[in-house]
Amino acid sequence: MPGRCVLIVLDGLGDRSYASLDHMTPLQSASTTNLDALAEMGANGLYHADRLGVALSSQDAHFALYGYDRAETLRRGILEAVGSGLEVGTNDVAVLGRLITAERDNGILRIVDRRPPADPDRISGLMSCIDRYETNGIGFRFTQINQLEGILILTGNVSPHITDTDPLCNGLPAPSVKPFSPHESDPAAQATARALTEYLIWVHRTLSEHPLNRAGTARGEMPLNAMITHLADGLRPIEPFRERWGLAALSISPKLVQWGVSRSLGMDTARVKDSRDPGKDIADRITLAVHKLPQYEFIHVHSMAPDQAAHTKNPLTKRSVIEALDAGIGRAIGPLLSNPDVLLAVTADHSTPSGGPLIHSGEPVPMVFVGQGVRRDAVRALDEIQCASGALGTVRGREFMLMVLNYLDRCKLRGIMQSPRDRDFWPGDYEPFRIED
Numbered sequence: 001m002p003g004r005c006v007l008i009v010l011d012g013l014g015d016r017s018y019a020s021l022d023h024m025t026p027l028q029s030a031s032t033t034n035l036d037a038l039a040e041m042g043a044n045g046l047y048h049a050d051r052l053g054v055a056l057s058s059q060d061a062h063f064a065l066y067g068y069d070r071a072e073t074l075r076r077g078i079l080e081a082v083g084s085g086l087e088v089g090t091n092d093v094a095v096l097g098r099l100i101t102a103e104r105d106n107g108i109l110r111i112v113d114r115r116p117p118a119d120p121d122r123i124s125g126l127m128s129c130i131d132r133y134e135t136n137g138i139g140f141r142f143t144q145i146n147q148l149e150g151i152l153i154l155t156g157n158v159s160p161h162i163t164d165t166d167p168l169c170n171g172l173p174a175p176s177v178k179p180f181s182p183h184e185s186d187p188a189a190q191a192t193a194r195a196l197t198e199y200l201i202w203v204h205r206t207l208s209e210h211p212l213n214r215a216g217t218a219r220g221e222m223p224l225n226a227m228i229t230h231l232a233d234g235l236r237p238i239e240p241f242r243e244r245w246g247l248a249a250l251s252i253s254p255k256l257v258q259w260g261v262s263r264s265l266g267m268d269t270a271r272v273k274d275s276r277d278p279g280k281d282i283a284d285r286i287t288l289a290v291h292k293l294p295q296y297e298f299i300h301v302h303s304m305a306p307d308q309a310a311h312t313k314n315p316l317t318k319r320s321v322i323e324a325l326d327a328g329i330g331r332a333i334g335p336l337l338s339n340p341d342v343l344l345a346v347t348a349d350h351s352t353p354s355g356g357p358l359i360h361s362g363e364p365v366p367m368v369f370v371g372q373g374v375r376r377d378a379v380r381a382l383d384e385i386q387c388a389s390g391a392l393g394t395v396r397g398r399e400f401m402l403m404v405l406n407y408l409d410r411c412k413l414r415g416i417m418q419s420p421r422d423r424d425f426w427p428g429d430y431e432p433f434r435i436e437d
Ligand SMILES: [Zn+2]
Pocket: 011, 012, 057, 058, 059, 307, 349, 350
């Protein structure tokens, strides 16, 4: 039986059907001989990291793939702060902030453009004017992480239980900041909401009058005159992946929030960069996984390319990216398939529709397991439709890691107690029985 698992996550691979693709999904329509060969060698099914119909973020879906319940996990603000190595105190709150173009409409802040074009000098010049603030004992520290995006760290007696001001869409009013249920009467949440509101008003006034914005608007450019925020959270300890599953783990990912996820779970992280060639990138990452196999029992190999292609809202772009990934997988996958110690899993974290207004959608995604002992079904193509008739059925949430333990012959017979804390893996991390000589 295999002793280690390599999980390839093609981010946002699942999709909907489009008339421009003869009513197929981009994956169905793509020519993917290598992914289809994996389907032919393995057990196929559909996967949803939560309940069918629920649209999940990458980080929530990855936490579920790694076998963590929603209540245990962290939100993106703190994950990106941790992933980017920012200094965050145990009582601090981190929230994502984005500079945008907004207008005042009868006393309401309305979003004009969430992604206005702006040159890097103007962005960094404006951000440096709003990077420090303090009110009523609550401090604010803003750090740019990517173009218009940054992380706002709140210090003092602060609470992460506050609502978002980013409506995720142009044309809508920014929501007001409020403590969210059941923390409505928590004084710290109320004070945090008041202080953030004051900071965001100050940011709007400061940026609106800034000479860089005035010069820009004189040239006909959109002003970067407001900040919107979302997904606040603070640090909380989470049970490490190794303790929960008994497997030493590595994540190979180009995505900042994934670095935060793996770091929060005590997994090692290989911080790789994306080039313009997603096929080369996935091939390089699979080759890195092959080299790292002796050190790890679980390796996550991640490509953001299908998700990013879907966000361009062009199904044909996504199809060509999938074909490039398939070619890259075909070039690199040989050493994993020929190694009897490897259980290979290929799936996605969620569906990303390459049409319509949604960021992610709630359809399940294809999943395949390949390895010694894994049942072989009659599926001959890895896509959202063919995999539905596979031997796995529909796999959900935390079941993925339980299936990995099962295929590795590491699943525990339920009820066995070898250590004070119940675990799903066998043999457990138990203390040996000692007899004095
Ligand atoms: Zn994702």
